Amino acid sequence: MEINEWKTILPPVFNTLCHEVRIQDAVIEWVDIIFEQIGTASKCPPHAHTWFEFNYVLAGQMETRFSGDSITVQEGEFFLIPPGMVHSHVYTRGNPHEGMCFRWRLACAELEDEKAEDSLYARLHRLHNWRPGSYRDEDGFGRLLIQFLEEATVSRSELGLQLLLVRLLDQLSLLQQDMEGDAKSTRITQDPIVRKVEIYLEDFQGSHLNVTELAASLHMSYGHLSRQYKKLSDNTIVERMNQIRLEKARDLLLLPGSLISEVAEQAGFADLSYFSRAFKKHYGQGPQSYRREYDGKE
Incomplete structure (x- = not known):
């Protein structure tokens, strides 16, 4: 199915998913699940927000800036914006990009038992430390997105779709953990x-x-x-x-x-x-x- 077809039929399905969902000890509130709608805009000025934002470019390219550093995000690349990070976007005239955007908030559920150190909430909370930049998809996020879109088209199973989204977030947290490991190995040489x-x-x-x-x-x-x-x-x-x-x-x-x-x-x-x-x-x-x-x- 083409992107334009998905953009026509799936927004109502996405709307039904935009609410709180609890998985283990993590409470995830989906703020937005959308296809990027640029219209005639050429830019989005510097701003920050209180939620996480994940952007994946399906086609074309866009320019994103973090604290003045300009980064070109191309097809098959993504970026993640943690709460409070100042950023802006510039869109390419004559070459509009197609992409998906997820926005969510994270909270910890109250549990009777003591929370495990490597709980789902703890893993997702690591995303607060995400380093700004454009990342080439080498971990199958694009395949997960296509699976999500295909299942949203045919099954409309809310639970199944929610689990796919949480799986994507968890995979991001594993990538973050790997990056933190690289950073720690670098920092260990510091006095x-x-x-x-x-x-x-x-x-x-x-x-x-x-x-x-x-x-x-x-x-x-x-x-x-x-x-x-x-x-x-x-x-x-x-x-x-x-x-x-x-x-x-x-x-x-x-x-x-x-x-x-x-x-x-x-x-x-x-x-x-x-x-x-x-x-x-x-x-x-x-x-x-x-x-x-x-x-x-x-």
Whole structure:
């Protein structure tokens, strides 16, 4: 069956699947199951959302951007967007793509028994750590999609269709696990002190970094920790903290309607003028100028 035929007859079937389903200890709420409908749009501006989004290109190509990095997604490739990740899309004029899009939310069901470490919820929750990019389908996701479309056409079995979708998500989680294994094998060569400081800084949510408290958490004096970190990373701890905050601010700036003052506060900068100076020093232009230039590239 051709894609256009599926696009005609299957949307009502997809609508019946858009509700919560519980499988083992995972509660999955399907927000959308759709064929991409581009119409006359040439782009989708930078935004983020509270759900996961999986996109698979069945034909043609599209351009997706994560934090300003442009990626071309071609036929037989896919990408996954976890909640909160800023992204945008640009569609090729004269070469519209055909694709499928799944959006879902994930919650953990309450169980009487203690949850297993490798439960379905735990596996699917790993997808929060998905690395942005376009991935060539080498794991049979396209075959699963075609099976899903064919069964939706002939059987209309809601349970069977739901299980196929969950199987696709679980297969994504296994791919994520493999990628995390590769990342861990790379990170293991990093000095333990640098790795521990990086973890602390990435998780830190406050506006004032207490480096003495950080050193104490590693059972070291602040002087010794700062000297070791500088020697191993070529950055001071405060410099690295500012880098992480500025990277976060850069992503927040691309959200439609965000105010510069709000971006500064959410990124951990208490002083707006200091934030503007630091941003300009790091990126070569002020926050407002950076935003205008990015919008001009859309």
